[in-house]
Amino acid sequence: MKLDEAVMIAVNESHQSNAKYHLGAVIYSANKFVTGHIRNLHCTHQRNATPMNSVHAEEMAIQRALRIEMNLNNSTMVVVRINNSGMFRCSYPCDECRRLINSVGIRTVYYCK
Ligand SMILES: [Zn+2]
Numbered sequence: 001m002k003l004d005e006a007v008m009i010a011v012n013e014s015h016q017s018n019a020k021y022h023l024g025a026v027i028y029s030a031n032k033f034v035t036g037h038i039r040n041l042h043c044t045h046q047r048n049a050t051p052m053n054s055v056h057a058e059e060m061a062i063q064r065a066l067r068i069e070m071n072l073n074n075s076t077m078v079v080v081r082i083n084n085s086g087m088f089r090c091s092y093p094c095d096e097c098r099r100l101i102n103s104v105g106i107r108t109v110y111y112c113k
Contacts, residue, residue, distance in 0.1 A: 001028045006028055006076070006110075007078055009026045009033065009035060010078045010079065010080040011080055011082060013026065013037050014057070014081070017037045017038045018038075018039055019054060021038065021083075021089070022037075022081065023038040023056070023057040023081045024037045024057055024080050024082070025060070025077060026061065026077070027061045027065050027075050027076070028075060029070065029076070032068075032070050034061050034064040034068065035064070036059065036061030036062070036064060037060060038054055038055065038056055039054060039055045039060065040054045041053050041054055041055065056094065056096070058079060058093060058101060059097060061077065062100055062101070062106075072105050072106050073107070074107045075105075075107060076106070076107065076109070077101065077109045078109075078110045079091060079111050080111075081112060088112045089112065090111070091112060092111055093111070
């Protein structure tokens with residue numbers, strides 16, 4: 001898979017997000033890919049909402065990859081964040097996702113800048 005194809009897939013996946021920011025992720029290797037998006041697990045007006053109340057796009061993609069026993073060694077992850085007008089916005093991994101990404105062996109990670 002080429003990087004621009006992966007970006008398009010991540011953008012499509014970001015439309016599944018139910019959070020304020022639309023984030024989509026794709027992990028791909030030689031012959032497989034999985035996707036994930038950010039999903040809030042609570043109402044957004046809940047007073048003490050924290051990032052822990054959501055599944056991050058990276059986390060969902062990794063969970064899906066592990067479920068199908070995809071080999072993540074040397075795989076590539078692309079994460080995009082899109083605003084309501086469909087424009088790319090910058091994003092970066094939270095500490096939790098960074099740890100997770102490192103622990104499963106994903107080699108290369110792209111975020112939009
Ligand atoms: Zn995260």
